[in-house]
Amino acid sequence: MGSDSSTPRPCTGGQRPSSAALWDHGGEEAIVGTKVWTYGLAGEQAVFEGRFQFEAQLAHYGGFIDVMQVHNLAAYQDHLPWLEEERNAGRIGWIGGTHYRTDALTALVPLMDAGRLDVIGVPYNPLEAEAADMILPLAEEQDIGVIAMRPFAEGELLPGPDIKRLDGLGVETWAEALLKWTLSDGRIHVVIPATRQEPHLLANVQAAQPPRFDPDQRAFVGRLAAKYAGASGVG
Numbered sequence: 749m750g751s752d753s754s755t756p757r758p759c760t761g762g763q764r765p766s767s768a769a770l771w772d773h774g775g776e777e778a779i780v781g782t783k784v785w786t787y788g789l790a791g792e793q794a795v796f797e798g799r800f801q802f803e804a805q806l807a808h809y810g811g812f813i814d815v816m817q818v819h820n821l822a823a824y825q826d827h828l829p830w831l832e833e834e835r836n837a838g839r840i841g842w843i844g845g846t847h848y849r850t851d852a853l854t855a856l857v858p859l860m861d862a863g864r865l866d867v868i869g870v871p872y873n874p875l876e877a878e879a880a881d882m883i884l885p886l887a888e889e890q891d892i893g894v895i896a897m898r899p900f901a902e903g904e905l906l907p908g909p910d911i912k913r914l915d916g917l918g919v920e921t922w923a924e925a926l927l928k929w930t931l932s933d934g935r936i937h938v939v940i941p942a943t944r945q946e947p948h949l950l951a952n953v954q955a956a957q958p959p960r961f962d963p964d965q966r967a968f969v970g971r972l973a974a975k976y977a978g979a980s981g982v983g
């Protein structure tokens with residue numbers, strides 16, 4: 749996929765995108781990434797529910813989904829065959845698999861090895877960087893797209909240090925520094941911060957603009973993140 753941009757939070761069947769503002773600011777160029785989420789279901793029930801979600805999403809997004817993911821790999825054995833049929837039929841661009849738990853990332857490996865996933869979604873921020881060694885080398889080797897989730901550790905990394913600590917990084921906010929930290933790993937293609945605020949949405953899209961951090965800048969941000977995680981933001 750190769751796009752370094754922020755994308756809207758994935759939506760499930762029938763919901764409006766949480767980021768309607770994106771469509772007013774170049775949304776026609778956005779990559780639509782969403783998911784099937786059938787926790788607790790298996791077999792025909794999982795497929796029925798997954799297809800129901802997919803059809804609602806297709807109707808909402810105009811008949812094509814760029815990235816269709818199996819959320820947390822739930823019932824992936826049931827979903828991958830019909831998702832592959834849909835990809836062959838041209839209604840899906842890429843098939844993805846996600847997992848939110850860093851200790852479960854290895855579950856993605858056999859599916860990547862078998863060529864079943866075009867894209868993976870993994871947590872990736874300075875506090876949750878296990879993917880760097882566990883999964884990103886394989887993704888790079890196999891040319892698999894990588895979506896970085898939870899760039900702010902669901903807010904745990906915010907508000908972060910005072911802006912004065914960011915001198916020399918070429919950023920205006922700590923949130924921007926964290927997004928650049930993620931995107932400065934060349935194996936990451938897209939980062940998906942979640943926000944309910946239009947100004948944050950627009951700032952997050954802006955943060956995807958080059959330049960990236962060099963290794964020293966990235967390491968500095970990593971150290972700051974470790975120091976200020978969950979702190980008051982003063983200092």
Ligand SMILES: NC(=O)c1ccc[n+]([C@@H]2O[C@H](COP(=O)([O-])OP(=O)(O)OC[C@H]3O[C@@H](n4cnc5c(N)ncnc54)[C@H](OP(=O)(O)O)[C@@H]3O)[C@@H](O)[C@H]2O)c1
Pocket residue numbers: 756757758819820846847848849869896897898899900901902903906923924940941942943944945947948949951952
């Ligand atoms: N298994 C999975 O597939 C899985 C698991 C986890 C997460 N995800 C996905 O990953 C994405 C992000 O993960 P997440 O929801 O855990 O959290 P996150 O993006 O790490 O953090 C969200 C928090 O950051 C704040 N924020 C966003 N932009 C900001 C900015 N520019 N300045 C200051 N604060 C900002 C938001 O508050 P405001 O609303 O106030 O901006 C919100 O409190 C979501 O799209 C989610 O669907 C997927």
